[in-house]
Amino acid sequence: MSMPTVVLIAGLVMILAGCVGLIRTHHMLKIIIGLEVAMKAVTVFIILGGFLNGRMALAQAFVVTVIVVEVVTAVVLSGIAISLYRKHGSMDIRNLRSLKG
Amino acid sequence: MIVAVYICLGFMLAFGVIAIMSDGLITAAITLAVTSAASGVLMYLLGAKWAAAFEISVCSGLVTVIFISAVSLSSGDKTKLPAEYQDSRRTKRLPAVLIVAGAALMCAAALTGFSLPAGDAAQTGLTFGETLWETRQADVWGQMIALITGTAAIVVFFKESENR
Numbered sequence: 001m002s003m004p005t006v007v008l009i010a011g012l013v014m015i016l017a018g019c020v021g022l023i024r025t026h027h028m029l030k031i032i033i034g035l036e037v038a039m040k041a042v043t044v045f046i047i048l049g050g051f052l053n054g055r056m057a058l059a060q061a062f063v064v065t066v067i068v069v070e071v072v073t074a075v076v077l078s079g080i081a082i083s084l085y086r087k088h089g090s091m092d093i094r095n096l097r098s099l100k101g
Numbered sequence: 102m103i104v105a106v107y108i109c110l111g112f113m114l115a116f117g118v119i120a121i122m123s124d125g126l127i128t129a130a131i132t133l134a135v136t137s138a139a140s141g142v143l144m145y146l147l148g149a150k151w152a153a154a155f156e157i158s159v160c161s162g163l164v165t166v167i168f169i170s171a172v173s174l175s176s177g178d179k180t181k182l183p184a185e186y187q188d189s190r191r192t193k194r195l196p197a198v199l200i201v202a203g204a205a206l207m208c209a210a211a212l213t214g215f216s217l218p219a220g221d222a223a224q225t226g227l228t229f230g231e232t233l234w235e236t237r238q239a240d241v242w243g244q245m246i247a248l249i250t251g252t253a254a255i256v257v258f259f260k261e262s263e264n265r
Contacts, residue, residue, distance in 0.1 A: 001207070001210065001211070001216060002216050002217055002218065002219045003103050003106055003107075003219065004217035004218065004219070005210060005215070005216050005217045006107065006110070007106070007110060007143075008217060009203060009206045009207060009210065010110045010113075010114055010203070012202075012206060013114065013199050013202055013203045013206070014113065014114055014117055016198070016199060016202055017114075017117055017118050017121055017195065017199055018117070018121070020121065020192060020195055020198065021120075021121035021192070024188070024191045024192050024195075025121075025186060025188050025191065025192070026186055027126075027186050027188070029126055029129075029168060029171060029172065030121070030126070030129060030186070030188060032168075033120050033121065033129050033130070033133050033168070034121055036133055036137075036160075036164065037117040037120060037121060037133065037136065040113065040117065040136055040137065040140045040160075043140065043144070043152070043156065044113075044140055044143060044144070047143075047144050047147050047149045047152060048147065050147075050148075050149065051147045051148060051149075052217060052218060055226055056147075056148050056149055056229075057226060057227055057228055057229045057231070057232040058226070058232055058236075058237075059149065059152070060149050060151050060152040060229050060232075060233075061229065061232045061233045061236075061237045061240060062240075063144075063149065063152040063155070063156075064151070064152065064155055064233065064240075064244075065237075065240045065243065065244055067152075067155050067156060067159050067160060068244040068247055068248065069244075069247055070160065070164070071159055071160070071163060071164060071167075071251075072247045072248060072250065072251035074164050074167055074168075075167055075251050075254075075255060076251050076254045076255070078167055078168065078170075078171040079254060079255045079258040079259070080258065081171055081175075082171055082174050082175065082258070083258045085174075085175040091175060092186075
């Protein structure tokens, strides 16, 4: 089995791990961490694509965009988590059900 | 090089799983930083030097600082969190699930004869700088808009909290 195939399988397993993290926890920050873990695999997939087809510069340009989006997502979700904590005294995502509007 | 790629892949996967399974938020944030660092080294080994630098500095550094700031801004008693959320109990079957999933994918690839090419294709086209600034200008504008949106969202959240 070639090295890129092993990287592909490991990345798919990592996305599965991130999805389990998203589903199985109720803590907002742990949910963001699950999302980040899955995003790591996605960035590695993009680089793997560039490695395989010889267009690494394009792959790196995409990865920079993905990293910026990842950071903005983490910042905004952390802001929501802190707002949730200030309102309910807990970062439990089930508290979001009480939102209206 | 292939051995180094496998080692980085192993670190990335192992620390990613620890980040998800750990009860402590600081432990999770630090293991996520190690996951990012391992993926950065993996990118470097695959030839993506600029992306590796971004990954290590931004994802391994900045995102960890954001998480630790978020943890410190929530001033409650962190020792009660494991009992409250029970993340390690709720995800205790995760390693077994991942091993089974990985083995199933490997078996499926072996049975169907699926294999990606070995890689090392000759790198063609423009450099990273030329690609980013000349052919992907829309991406740069999109990144700026995303950053401004994120900043505006944070300002609104904290303004609302102060008003309340």
